Amino acid sequence: MATVAAMQPGWNLGNTFDAIPDETAWGNPPTTQAMLHQVRSQGYKSIRIPITWSNHHGPAPDYTIDSAWLNRVRQVVDWSLAEGLYVLINLHHDSWQWINTYPTDSTTVRNRFDALWRQIAVTFRDRSPKLLFESINEPQFAGTSGDDQSDQVLNTLNTEFVRLIRQTGGTNATRVLVLPALYTSSEQARLDALSGTFATLRDPNLAATVHFYGWWPFSVNIAGGTRYDGNVEQDLISGFDRVRNTFVSRGIPVIIGEWALLSYDYTRPGIIERGEFLKFIEAVGYHARTRNLTTMLWDAGSFLDRDQLRWRDQGVFDMMKASWTTRSATASSDQVYLPRSGTIPSKTLTLNLNGTTFQGMRQGATALRQGTDYTVSGTTLTLTSSALTRLAGNRAYGVNATIEALFSQGAPWQISVISSDTPVQSAATGTTSSFAIPTQFRGDQLATMEAKYADGSGAGPADWTTFKEFWSSFQPDYTAGTIILKPEFFAEVNDGRVTLTFHFWSGKQLTYSITKSGTTVTGGAG
Template identity: 70%
Template sequence: MIRMLQFRPQSARWKPVLAAGIAAVTVATGLVAGASAYAAAGCRVNYAVQAQWPGGFTGNVEITNLGDPISGWSLVWTFGSGQRIGQMWNASYTQPAAVVTATNMSYNAAIPANGKVSFGFNGSWSGSNAVPASFTLNGVTCTGSPATPSPTQSATPSPSTSPSQSPSPQPNDPMQIVVAMQPGTNIGNTLDAIPDETSWGNPPINQALLDHLRAQGFKSVRLPITWSNHHGPGPGYAIDAAWLSRIRQVVDWALADGFYVMINLHHDSWQWINTYPTDRASVLARYNALWTQIATAFRGHSPKLLFESINEPQFTGTSGDEQNYQLLNELNAEFVRIVRGTGGGNASRLLVLPTLFTNADQGRLDALRTAFAQLNDRNLAATIHFYGFWPFSVNNSGFTRYNAEVEQDLVGTFERAANTLVANGIPVILGEYLLLSLDYTRPGIIEQGEVLKFFEAFGYQARTKRITTMLWEAGTVLNRQELRWREPELMAQVTSSWTTRSGTASADQIYVPRTGAIAARALTLNLNGTTFQGLRQGSTDLVSGRDYTVSGNTLTLTAAAMTRLAGNRAAGVNTNIQARFSQGVPWRISIISYDPPVLSNATGTTSGFTLPAQFRGDQLATMEAKYADGSVAGPYNWTSFKEFWTHFQPDYNAGTIIMKPEFFNEVNDGARVTLTFHFWSGTQITYFVTKSGSSVTGTTS
């Protein structure tokens, strides 16, 4: 695998400097670039050092064809100071010694008369970084004077190439590019962390992480980047050279691994861009300065690098959505203007524009579609985010299951995006997706089987609506230190959904009493276009007719099979069986023995009240809170069901249920509150709490 020269930004704060002998120009990025024009019969070459640090540099080469159109090119030069190229983009290269030969890619082979093409590279140097003395294009020395190419020129004119062809590399059809990016993932809470890459608990991004993601089947990575802590003051807002080099390093690693890569302005959205309505001049100046520098630094990079204007745009102090749409359209239009103006590969780079809040409500989508029509730029894509139906994704308001309402919210999101954008030729990247409370540090908020049903349907909708999706991975889904999925069962469902549907069932757990007779139990199969193949325990197939029956979509396990599977009926999971289907991943069904939970009296305070709980094999699903007159108690006055973990939390190891300060903060002083705890077995237990100042008393009666 080809690797770029490895920079080490932690060891020094590098500043771009000029190589000796290069004619310097200062660009709006705050970086200093070197450029020299070398004349030849029929061609001109501009060679620029965009950034340089001890031992390394980034170069950009622009070829202008002053002769007849050519359909393939090879540029040759000699490094006179021992420089070595480590990686090149928008061209392939060989360098057996001092001589470098750069050859076109398939997408930039044609250069029309007076057309241009550019490519970039990372290289190493020592002692000096002298400018190459001359360049030859297809065997002809470039002098900057138009003339008839010599007979020895290796490439012949292509009569089929139109002189009106754009001089910059053209990506493939934007819709095809976005489709090719599926599936994608974020590397979140890292380069976007505040103030530094490791501030939010994740290790620095390295090549091993990218290799692992590629091996898992991901084809694109989104690199959220927060810039606000890594640039100087106005008016220049110069980006810190070491930070920009670190970003370039990660981008180049990802490109070398074959990924499509998307970078953006991330938490800048709420740190300073949101003040745009009231601080228009300074926000626009900062926004322009940052994107000018970023775009210039990467203008020679592969077309597989995408720029996203801003993450989850939001504005404070506006009159409402119409003004919000206008402001966002202004910023997006400015973004497109800035990037296109930096030239090189940016003239045709695929740029990604978000809806307001990156939300998929119809008004947001309509406003973005209108903006696309006004911009009239074919190389644009849209982006939205999706974290599921909110009450389900955080487990409040009683939405413990992936029910019809949750599904309709998911289906409606994809349908609106597909009908409004994709059907009108605008590709859509769903730049972040997950469930809000899916976090290994807060287990059990959403029941596992309900999570799996959500992701099975999510993948199907994305695939059928041709929308590319990028998992929000912020260290919560992948253990980055060990490079292993925290929930292999979940990721098996996610990855399977990229290509096929899987069968599921109405539940993934069957609770049976610890004592007494066990009855037959039934589940509803959700076939999702598959056919049911049977049940299996470990490597042993259960027997149809004896152990289970299927009638339509109803799967029934016989009383005899249930009794056998429950074994000694110890509290908790006794065994797991798998429902197997004609395609996709199997559906796990856990057989669980339980006794009804037992709660006990307790006293405490509003900042630390825990009630003793013997769970006895059962698991908590949700909790209701009401006053004696039946009205809603606690937060969320529209529902008696409170939010799992935010307002209450089970601790199965300690044998307690923790009632959070956030709950008591909105409970009437002196009032008795009836709590109803709902368990996954179907058991409901009532408990009473009374708040008196900061004191809380809890009783079972």
């Protein structure tokens, strides 16, 4: 428990040593001492280094790990330990590349599993106890009768893992070993199965691990899941309560080995609205901290720019860092949309104080004036017409100004003042493999898209909802002035007419009709 508590907070070196076939294959630069120093200097206490071994060892029966690969892993582990970081290493994508065949090829998988872990264990046998081993990332199995049988298979491998590591002696005799639930799920049945493994092993130096990527509709922006709402919050609280009650309350520590949102990706902006993501970050930090859970951020390059050694969004990191020790206030939105012309009205936001008290407003280093620029009544913040008119300036489309609400603790809440008009769309022709709707966004941003047949049923993928998945079915291109409908969308659309409704963050909606005939698509507004 003390070791895992000391690991909070943690960070993942994602898409690096787990990348296939090698360290830089998925777009990240080689890991450097300077990068690890930067991670430590930002307040992180631990680093998870996911490692895929599949392509880096020889044939049966020895499965000898390639010496150059093992030496490189050892170098980065040692650099991390020298920085004072706790380090967690594992078998990563091996889980779905070959470990998943255990039910139908148990002898081969067991021999390979044992050979790899024996070599890893011997290599690091005398390293600091600040190095931890995790048996398998997101374990899953093919060919079982269902999850109950898969739980039994995982119990076999987790038990073998602990036995094997302990037998290698040295620091490994008492090293903290991390055991995942099936799929690293926090569903109660999966936690109960893992709890049974702990009860049988009776080893005081074990930790449990699950992953957390939030309520799925919000995590990928499907089914109208654009906001951090009650569904998202309840999913978070329920999952964290289950792992606390199943493990932590019994003295077994829990590591949230990966957390973020599935579709938060700097290369695909707009899927997750920034302010809604900030609310999620704040809540994850608070609910994990109050349940004594250690969290390890999944970062495959979307948070830390590893080339520049700086955060891609400093405000996102600031909210994350604040959540390690305190609560931050948020608001109903981080955007205020103003008309491009005409009189600018006052605008209100609802404050989520989260135990803080409101302290004031500022633009840069300049304080805004209470009573003149804004008023606060309870949890209602009102930005006055005169202040918004001044902040809007020449009212160019887009963000005209950024202001901040300040509170007694935690990170400030940024608010973008945006000028916009109702977007305009034009007729288009194309094919199912190349179709884009000309769209003048006029300062607005796309939140989501609905697709319906004439009878009101959902068109396209995931037809159980009319709201389609952002980016996989549709994608705004603000530079080109288009909304792209993806081939993956049309692959599941019937011939005939489909009505699209585009929802924008200003609250505006546009209706657009498309007609599909074979591979030909035509469309028009209204």
